[in-house]
Amino acid sequence: MTLLDFHESPPAFGHAMLKYFAFDPDYVNLNHGSYGSLPLPVLAACNKLTLRIESNPDLFVRVEQTKLITKCREQIAKFVGAKTSEIVLVRNASHGLNTIMRSFEWKTGDVIITCSTTYDAMAGLARFLHDGPGNPDVSQFVIQWPTSHADILAGYRAHLRSIPRHSGQKVVALIDSITSVPGALMPWQELVQLCKEAGVYTVIDGAHSIGQEMNIDLGKADPDFWVSNCHKWLFGKRGCAVMFVAERNQGIVKSSFPTSKVYKSPSDRASPGETFIEQYNWNGTIDFATPLSITAALEFRAWLGGEDVINGYCHDMAMRGGAHLASIFGTRVMDQTGEFTCNMVNVQIPLPTDVQPSEALDALFYQKMLAPTNRKTKVSAAVFHHNGAWWARCSAQIWTELGDFEQLGSVLAEVCREVAREGQAH
Structure with a gap:
C-alpha cells in the first residue's frame, strides 16, 4: 500500500502546481534551495504516519x-x-x-x-x-x-x-x-x-x-x-x-x-x-x-513523472529565467556556458560593487524582501557577494514560471536601490 493515493493526473508544471504547496499567495519562492518546500501530499502522508505512531x-x-x-x-x-x-x-x-x-x-x-x-x-x-x-x-x-x-x-x-x-x-x-x-x-x-x-x-x-x-x-x-x-x-x-x-x-x-x-x-x-x-x-x-x-x-516524484521530467523542466526554467532576469537588470548570468547549472541560476543584481558584504546587510536584504512594509509581494532568492559583484541565486522548481523572475526582478531592483541608499546614509 502506498503512502500517497492519487486519483488524478498531475497538472502541467508552472503555477498550476502551487495548489500542492502551502505558500502564501503573495509569496514568490525562488529560494527553494535553502530550506526546501514540502508538498501537501507528502505532509498528509507524514500526518497519517504520525497518527499511526501515536496510536501505539x-x-x-x-x-x-x-x-x-x-x-x-x-x-x-x-x-x-x-x-x-x-x-x-x-x-x-x-x-x-x-x-x-x-x-x-x-x-x-x-x-x-x-x-x-x-x-x-x-x-x-x-x-x-x-x-x-x-x-x-x-x-x-x-x-x-x-x-x-x-x-x-x-x-x-x-x-x-x-x-x-x-x-x-x-x-x-x-x-x-x-x-x-x-x-x-x-x-x-x-x-x-x-x-x-x-x-x-x-x-x-x-x-x-x-x-x-x-x-x-x-x-x-x-x-x-x-x-x-x-x-x-x-x-x-x-x-x-x-x-x-x-x-x-x-x-x-x-x-x-x-x-x-x-x-x-x-x-x-x-x-x-x-x-x-x-x-x-x-x-x-x-x-x-x-x-x-x-x-x-519518492512516490510524489514518481506521480509527477519522474526525475527526467522534473529536472528537465526545472533546468530549462533556470536557464531561461536566469537569462530573462539578467536582461531585465541589464547584467549577466554567472555561468555563461551552462556547465555549472542544474536547477539554480546565479544572476548579477544592480547593487553597486563598492557596497561591501556584512551580516547587517544580509539581514537588511531579507527583511526588505520577505517582510516589506511598502508592498504586498514578498520574494525570496539567495543574495550573495562573489568576486567583486553582487548576485542572486534563483532556484527553479516545478511551480516556477518566467513571470516569477519578472516579479523578483521588479522587487530586487527596488530593494537594491533602498539598500544602496541606506548603506550610504550609514
Missing part, C-alpha cells in the same frame, strides 16, 4: 519502525546507485558531515582540504577540528567565476600536488557536489578520482544534490563518504538526509552521533562495519515520521 508508540518504535527505515534505505540506495548496507538516515547534511569528519583520529600533520566555496558551516567545522586535538592543517583551494570545470580540475590537481606529504599522514578533502553560493554543479566525480590517485579521502557535501543532480551513481563515482539533504530538492520533510559510507570506511565511523546503545568497541567487532546500520536505526528518540517522509517524497 511502543508498537511502532519497538516493532514496526525498523522495517520502514529499512524500506526507505533500500529505496534511497537504489536512487543513488549505492548498496543498502552503505546508506543510513541522518537529521541533515551538516549532521552527517559532522559525524564523518569528527570520526577521523586527527594527528599533527594531517590536512583537511576545503574550497573558498565550501558551505560556511563546513568551513567552520574544518576550523573547529584544526583547533582541537591533533590540530590538522586546513588547506583552502580557491574557486572564482568565471571559470570552467576543466580549470577547476587542473587547479585542484596542482593544489593536491602542492600539499607536503609524509608517511602515516591523512589528507581529507571536503568537496561540494553542488556549491551553495554560487549555486553551481562541481565536477565532483572527477575530483574524487584525482583524490584517489593522490591517496586522499573524499567527503562529498551533496546537500543540494539528491533530487536536483541527475543520474547520481555512487557505485560508479566511488567517493569515500557522501551526504545529501532529502528535504531540499527531493521534497522530503525538513529536515532529513541520507549518509553514504563506503563499506571499506565503516570502521572509521565507529559511532553514530549520539552514540547508540548497540555501539561496540573496535576490539569487540567481528568486522569494522558491524553495528553500523543498527546504530543509526536507533540513537535516541526522534520523530521518525520526518525521515520516513522520503518514501512519500
Whole structure:
C-alpha cells in the first residue's frame, strides 16, 4: 500500500502546481534551495504516519519502525546507485558531515582540504577540528567565476600536488557536489578520482544534490563518504538526509552521533562495519515520521513523472529565467556556458560593487524582501557577494514560471536601490 493515493493526473508544471504547496499567495519562492518546500501530499502522508505512531508508540518504535527505515534505505540506495548496507538516515547534511569528519583520529600533520566555496558551516567545522586535538592543517583551494570545470580540475590537481606529504599522514578533502553560493554543479566525480590517485579521502557535501543532480551513481563515482539533504530538492520533510559510507570506511565511523546503545568497541567487532546500520536505526528518540517522509517524497516524484521530467523542466526554467532576469537588470548570468547549472541560476543584481558584504546587510536584504512594509509581494532568492559583484541565486522548481523572475526582478531592483541608499546614509 502506498503512502500517497492519487486519483488524478498531475497538472502541467508552472503555477498550476502551487495548489500542492502551502505558500502564501503573495509569496514568490525562488529560494527553494535553502530550506526546501514540502508538498501537501507528502505532509498528509507524514500526518497519517504520525497518527499511526501515536496510536501505539511502543508498537511502532519497538516493532514496526525498523522495517520502514529499512524500506526507505533500500529505496534511497537504489536512487543513488549505492548498496543498502552503505546508506543510513541522518537529521541533515551538516549532521552527517559532522559525524564523518569528527570520526577521523586527527594527528599533527594531517590536512583537511576545503574550497573558498565550501558551505560556511563546513568551513567552520574544518576550523573547529584544526583547533582541537591533533590540530590538522586546513588547506583552502580557491574557486572564482568565471571559470570552467576543466580549470577547476587542473587547479585542484596542482593544489593536491602542492600539499607536503609524509608517511602515516591523512589528507581529507571536503568537496561540494553542488556549491551553495554560487549555486553551481562541481565536477565532483572527477575530483574524487584525482583524490584517489593522490591517496586522499573524499567527503562529498551533496546537500543540494539528491533530487536536483541527475543520474547520481555512487557505485560508479566511488567517493569515500557522501551526504545529501532529502528535504531540499527531493521534497522530503525538513529536515532529513541520507549518509553514504563506503563499506571499506565503516570502521572509521565507529559511532553514530549520539552514540547508540548497540555501539561496540573496535576490539569487540567481528568486522569494522558491524553495528553500523543498527546504530543509526536507533540513537535516541526522534520523530521518525520526518525521515520516513522520503518514501512519500519518492512516490510524489514518481506521480509527477519522474526525475527526467522534473529536472528537465526545472533546468530549462533556470536557464531561461536566469537569462530573462539578467536582461531585465541589464547584467549577466554567472555561468555563461551552462556547465555549472542544474536547477539554480546565479544572476548579477544592480547593487553597486563598492557596497561591501556584512551580516547587517544580509539581514537588511531579507527583511526588505520577505517582510516589506511598502508592498504586498514578498520574494525570496539567495543574495550573495562573489568576486567583486553582487548576485542572486534563483532556484527553479516545478511551480516556477518566467513571470516569477519578472516579479523578483521588479522587487530586487527596488530593494537594491533602498539598500544602496541606506548603506550610504550609514
